[in-house]
Amino acid sequence: MLDRLEKGEGLPDYAKKHIIYYAGPAKTPEGYASGSFGPTTAGRMDAYVDRFMQEGGSYISLAKGNRSKDVTRACKKYGGFYLGSIGGPAAILAKNCIKKVEVLDNEEDGMEAVWKIEVENFPAFIVVDDKGEDFFQEWLG
Template sequence: MKEYTLTTSELKNAAEYLEAGDTVYLSGTVYTSRDAAHKRIMKLIEDGKTLPYGIDGAVIYYAGPTPTPEGLAIGSCGPTTSSRMDVYAPKLLDMGLTAMVGKGPRSAEVIDAIVRNRALYFCAIGGAGALASKCISDCEVIAFEDLGCESVKKLTFRDFPLTLAIDARGNSLFK
């Protein structure tokens, strides 16, 4: 297991050498999305409408940050259980999604889509959302504001600590 400091734009190429169990300190643009936002994004895709951000090359963080305290970039921002998004993930991966960040195992269908698309699945530490928020320097709601904490937010990660749970070859820490 190795440690890397990478940007989101480097992940697609890094997928060739990263291995399950590696630690990555990730910087760059990441989008939050949970159940309700995923459902709306899929509806936009089905209807051929414009998405709130480009899926190709994107990184999604399965998180619903708490309200932002005054003077901070974001409130507590820990991961949510990724398996709830398994019904949506294969389609998004086939559209070019580079990586997902969450917690817990993924379905066989998601792992197959990860391998097929040379993508990555990272886990963040559950229960450490307040600490994780210190690695986020900017937060902007970009879609579905009516969903509150589940709105889609554009985040800027700064050396956000992650563990690669499923690599581009399908190797998994959960097996």
């Protein structure tokens, strides 16, 4: 998506209208909507969050782990949220919560493609809110 911004193309609508879930899919077993599709650690994306929010996208992200102060500041500045989920039970989450999966963009990138997933009762909790409050910082001190 950074490539698009550098070319002056702006962010795609899916980055502006939907939650960004940092995750990687596994092979889908027969009879299931998805294989294991667990959250990945979001820290490697922290450098891009402010820019994406500035461009009107990525206001809500979902992954696992804590985020940097840059993300906390961006959430406060632009009204964003970071939601956390649990990585360990990814196969169970996929089986019980993911109802539909399809490639939306960049199919040639394999696991790094942009996926559209429909979920139901997917467990997540607010880690960083739109006021810059960070659950991990408050809990860990």
